[in-house]
Amino acid sequence: MPKVPEKKYGIEITKPFSKEMYDHNDQVAKDMRVNIEYEIRDAHRRATGKVAAEGGMDKGESDLRNIVQSFTGYGFGDGYDLDDVMNEGIKTLNDAANWMLHEEYSYLCFKGIVPRVSKMMIGFDWEKHDYSLQD
Numbered sequence: 001m002p003k004v005p006e007k008k009y010g011i012e013i014t015k016p017f018s019k020e021m022y023d024h025n026d027q028v029a030k031d032m033r034v035n036i037e038y039e040i041r042d043a044h045r046r047a048t049g050k051v052a053a054e055g056g057m058d059k060g061e062s063d064l065r066n067i068v069q070s071f072t073g074y075g076f077g078d079g080y081d082l083d084d085v086m087n088e089g090i091k092t093l094n095d096a097a098n099w100m101l102h103e104e105y106s107y108l109c110f111k112g113i114v115p116r117v118s119k120m121m122i123g124f125d126w127e128k129h130d131y132s133l134q135d
Contacts, residue, residue: 008122009122013122021123025098033093036067036093039067040090043060043061044086047063064085065085068088070104070107070108071092098121102124105117106129109129117132
């Protein structure tokens with residue numbers, strides 16, 4: 001019996017990825033980057049006291065460091081001010097490959113840090129959490 005091709009969002013999942021899969025994932029990545037950058041900047045505003053926040057400035061700094069660490073892999077010890085953390089986080093976010101966005105967005109969404117997006121990326125074998133609005 002022939003294997004039935006797997007489809008998601010009307011796109012056939014292939015290995016290697018098809019142009020249609022890459023195009024889909026690139027569009028989802030744009031939405032993810034907008035949401036993550038917003039959360040980085042919001043955490044920075046809360047951490048620096050530019051906006052009042054539940055949990056105070058310490059919660060803002062903790063959120064900022066956690067989001068940025070998910071993409072950079074390091075925690076920014078002494079010697080880094082919050083502007084450095086924010087700027088490095090945004091730079092690394094903009095350079096992140098789609099597979100990394102897929103995995104980290106799933107984790108950040110699971111933790112309630114970023115909102116769900118309209119569709120998930122496709123073709124990857126792992127995610128912590130379904131981060132799409134669709135069921």
